[in-house]
Amino acid sequence: xxxxxxxxxxxxxxxxxxxxxxxxxxxxxxxxxxxxxxxxxxxxxxxxxxxxxxxxxxxxxxxxxxxxxxxxxxxxxxxxxxxxxxxxxxxxxxxxxxxxxxxxxxxxxxxxxxxxxxxxxxxxxxxxxxxxxxxxxxxxxxxxxxxxx
Numbered sequence: 001x002x003x004x005x006x007x008x009x010x011x012x013x014x015x016x017x018x019x020x021x022x023x024x025x026x027x028x029x030x031x032x033x034x035x036x037x038x039x040x041x042x043x044x045x046x047x048x049x050x051x052x053x054x055x056x057x058x059x060x061x062x063x064x065x066x067x068x069x070x071x072x073x074x075x076x077x078x079x080x081x082x083x084x085x086x087x088x089x090x091x092x093x094x095x096x097x098x099x100x101x102x103x104x105x106x107x108x109x110x111x112x113x114x115x116x117x118x119x120x121x122x123x124x125x126x127x128x129x130x131x132x133x134x135x136x137x138x139x140x141x142x143x144x145x146x147x148x149x
Contacts (some may be wrong), residue, residue, distance in 0.1 A: 027114075027117050028042070028117075031113045035109070035113075037110060040069070042063065042110065043062070043063040043126075044059060044063050044065075044070070044077065044083070044097070045077070045083075045103055045107045045110075048083060048099040048103070049098060049103075049108075052098065052099070053086070053096040053097065053098040054096060054097060055088060055094045056085075056095050056097055074097055081100055081108060082099070082100055082106060083098060083099055083103050084097070084098050084100055085098070086098065097098075
């Protein structure tokens with residue numbers, strides 16, 4: 001049986017999301033520091049791990065990085081043999097980034113630590129799945145209906 005709704009004003013959604021994001025970011029930052037990986041590099045590794053090779057423009061969008069910053073991040077990752085770039089075989093004007101085997105190992109190691117850290121929370125799996133579904137729905141709705149200035 002769900003807990004009764006608290007009396008008083010409904011919590012502000014933006015405040016709740018911001019607070020949750022900051023607290024999660026602190027957890028992630030501690031893990032990334034231990035692995036000597038920046039949050040930007042982690043976002044790139046995660047995108048490449050999920051989909052294999054991707055055009056650099058898609059990586060920039062998915063990692064929330066401007067193209068110049070993405071180039072610097074990918075250059076650093078390539079220097080450490082974590083990613084590599086190739087010309088797109090279907091569109092030779094585009095460059096695709098790929099996760100190397102060493103990059104896959106780093107990604108998997110960090111992902112395991114992140115899952116373990118989230119698993120430490122007193123939150124059942126079905127609630128985490130519900131939260132992920134709700135956040136996905138919110139993100140989709142916000143994407144379909146952008147703010148008007």
